[in-house]
Amino acid sequence: MNALWDLAARRADKPLWRLLVEMTPEELVDAADLRYLSDVLTREQAIALLAEMEPTRGRRIADLESRGGYPCYTTSAGWLGYSDDKLRRLLHQAVDEGYRHVKLKVGADVEDDVRRLRIAREVIGWDAKLMIDANQVWDVPQAIEWIRRLAEFQPHWIEEPTSPDDILGHAAIRKAVAPIGVATGEHGMNRVLFKQMFQAGAIDFCQLDAARLASVNEILSVYLMAKKFDVPVCPHAGGVGLCELVQHLSIFDYVAVSGTLENRVTEFVDHLHEHFTDPCIVKGGNYVLPSAPGYSAQMHEASVAAYSYPSGSAWSADSPS
């Protein structure tokens, strides 16, 4: 489905975000999969949400162009296993590159987390946003206890505190750790899960994944529900090629759906972009608006050949890992 949207945009000779923002509200809703959602969003409501923003789309495209693109944050500084020195160096580098949001992994050892978050605040200060990500490591009661230990560092959000399927668990955690925001979605398998996350008041940030949901058709539905429930969407992009995809979605969201950048920031991970024919361009903490036709999904033929399993050269025994 992602390949089809990529082809559709190439055929129209436009980047995907532009193809989408040139569609009418009715065309967009026709493409959205609304099945199982009518208890929270009807077709008529979806069209009305989009129609309200339609007259001002052009203004927001101009705004993105003038501000240098769509805001992003970096995950590259804060992996577990980095030494304190490396963490400090990468955080300084992120600040120097213009990032106002950084994210650290947590959840292996609470004393380590306290020390690492202290280093992070020393480097980035208290005005920049500091996010933490537990990658599903905790049960619900443990999540609440652990996050409260880290509250002194004023995390902007806690990401994936528990099982990604646990709607009611996220709602309980959110209630217990406010004002720290709860974020999840990279493992959200379909729109029915997101519907319930919104209904239950379970999340402060919706981190949909462009390659886990059923492409633009299902993603549109999640953006429309997020608009209705006033939950910011901050897409997940920690995967090969995900940054290339989500930049289009975030731009579309701002221009045609949400109409705001408040509390919006899209992930950026600086890995493996060299395999794509139209890699995303990030400058000063922003995704620069893509201009090449397509969904930026095409890989270099040499990369596809080298990494195709099992015949690609990367899989041969004497290949460097």
Added chain:
Amino acid sequence: MNALWDLAARRADKPLWRLLVEMTPEELVDAADLRYLSDVLTREQAIALLAEMEPTRGRRIADLESRGGYPCYTTSAGWLGYSDDKLRRLLHQAVDEGYRHVKLKVGADVEDDVRRLRIAREVIGWDAKLMIDANQVWDVPQAIEWIRRLAEFQPHWIEEPTSPDDILGHAAIRKAVAPIGVATGEHGMNRVLFKQMFQAGAIDFCQLDAARLASVNEILSVYLMAKKFDVPVCPHAGGVGLCELVQHLSIFDYVAVSGTLENRVTEFVDHLHEHFTDPCIVKGGNYVLPSAPGYSAQMHEASVAAYSYPSGSAWSADSPS
């Protein structure tokens, strides 16, 4: 995992249900996957639930033997697409075979459903239980409206009224259509989904599937939560070999977990048992207690050979379909 449990029971020279009912509460809980469940069930609580039933296990084994086995219902009468005459004939046959529960598919056309349910009540009377199954066809508001149209036939449960992932949707439907019970679970992908179904009061009947959950290890966790929340488990068995598996689980549940047959009835579909070396035996609306060693999961070598894709004879062009 199912094959491993099958092998473990064969190695012990016991049917799986007997292997399980001879394990101590601690051994059973060691085998159960309790991760992400501690907000509703701790290890200590799980052991206590099982320990309470342990002294009387033998009495319930004797009870099942004397009553002829574990009660089941048939789905074979009520498929959509059967003519009214065939439906009537199959329902008469089910009654003659001793069934006190029958299930009909609904959801394609409401007037057809009304007519078919009227036929069913004419044949089975009003003392037998009549279940209906929509196989996920409705959105939540439509489900409520449709089920209310069928309420005059006093369905025992409505099965899969909407998306199997929609915990809050099932809870809303259940509230709206009571006293008709809500049943789901055959597409319940893991214990975290079932945990929330119980927490939200979303279901009256838990229809776990022996081959969708991660085998006995995850199934144990669902049975333990069902016990705590006092929700009867009526396993799904509409699939090749599922009847063979679930009979062991239902017997184990009665003997070691729930301790009751009230509102419990396990699905039986009379299809494709001939491919198994130890097919389940159903008599008078009961699964007869299996006596052969294993989880009844082994297929005949000839069946495996014929249906292995793509080399099996069943896949060749001139094979009868």
